[in-house]
Amino acid sequence: MRILITGSNGLLGQKIVKLCLERGLNFIATSKGINRNPDCPDNNYLSLDISNQLEINKIFQFYYPTHVIHTAAITNVDYCEDHIEECENVNVISTKLLADTSITYKAHFQLLSTDFVFDGEKGNYSEEDEVNPLSIYAKSKVNAEEIVINGKTDDWSIVRTIIVYGEGHNLSRSNIVLWAKEALKKGNELTIVDDQYRAPTWADDLAWGCLEIIVRNKKGIFHISGPETMSVIELVYRIADFYNLPKDKIQPVKSNTLNQAAVRPPKTGFNLDFSRKELNYEPLTLEKTLELLKK
Template sequence: MNKVIITGSNGLLGQSLLKLLLQDKENYEVFGFSKGKNRSGREDFTYVSIDITNKENLKNTIIEIKPDFIINTAAMTQVDACENDKKACDLLNITVVKWLTEVSIKINAHLIHLSTDFIFDGKKGYYKETDTPNPLSYYGLSKLKSEEVLLDSNINYTILRTILVYGKVFDMSRSNIVLWVISMLKQGKEITIVDDQFRMPTYVDDLALACKISMDKKAKGIFHISSNKLLSVFEIAQQIAEVFNLDKSLIKPITTLTLNQTAPRPAKTGFDLSKTNKGLEFYPKSFKEDLHRFKEKLM
């Protein structure tokens, strides 16, 4: 029986992980850490209402549970918000990771940490795990620094970098690109989408599965998790419209420059998934195939 703590258990990935791990209660005892009330709609795990930015409380609670694994899904991920409030970004994205690392050493826990394609500058696309990071935004920099915390430590760790995570869970605190496009097109609203940024979106069920595989294999190091084909964000929106039988003509292309975003975004990210295929024996599908799976789940 493995004891697993999921930080950010109320989030999209957190709730997806709960659902996946609680299907196998013989092998996993699950503890969900999040702020406020339990929003997962389930009560078959131990929910801990906790502010993880309170160092002593966080460390003491983890030591009391003594987990075998900690999956850190908690982060400040709004790119412009991180640019505008660097202090809050540092606290959640870097300092909390330091504390989790320190406590993992103490109790010999394996730490699985989520990172992002935004650690790269987007000049080439299809990045390998070994490619040199060069973040353009403060969010990207904070996630790179969080990775460095683990790389410089002596703990057992897995870093899973991912891109544009989407899906749906019981109680959503925020939307994602797929749900937003579906919602707008269903209302018959015209939307503008950038055609000069390229991504490989990640279905949250796949990301949760990659976390579970990392635990089961006790995989160590950095792995890239996303769908398997690079698309422009405009193409992503068009494929959503196609799969959900919505009006593609409502989607209008624009350039990144016209958005006037606070933080710069990398033009072309995307991952080389060969290490993930080999090391995790995990073979992600195309965005369109994943969308069909997601559609079936919504019906």
């Protein structure tokens, strides 16, 4: 097994690298520019801009991956609303380049996707539920999924996930749990939506799920998230409770007062039955992961 990871400087990419090292799996980590993950040995790293077919070809010719885990993407949903072409190029066209090259090299292709493919009216989504994306980012992920699903092979997997959190090195983006923890510690005012529901996902659990699909030779769509769906404000209250920090600076607001560029689905959350059955996936509770973050 030879695993090619894209987006290895990102939060999930870093956790997959960590797990590959722990399990002694053969891998090449790639990201745009230099290796910003000090835990990833330079011998295991190659620079790859996923929008460049020549760079993709070079890496496939050098490494002959048997599996590709494609985490790289533009993940800032508001940024995508204002940079439609860039979002299309990185999230959709580059996925096609990688997926097609994987078919040529007979490598399993795994795409990371999102709960935002759904409109958030129903909640507790299963893998078979119908998608209805509300934003440019969400549409780009649906289009990327379609490229994979309609490709000339069934040797693929799609992993959908929901607000991913955890600690990483030199990340270009923070995540809600780290951000809320820091803001609460500083005593800042926090304006938090109380009408959006999510199942926050511990990045290590997600990385485990991604690798388990590959190790068990599974195919198809998998929902991988945290075990509990809660409102975003409940998430922040629970972080405050865990760290014994005051909650009086947390101001509830409605989504439509925030003036954000991208529309978010009100209620997502996943039915995890399929992942539990196929992978023995058992994600940690929020408080358990906060204990691990504390250490």
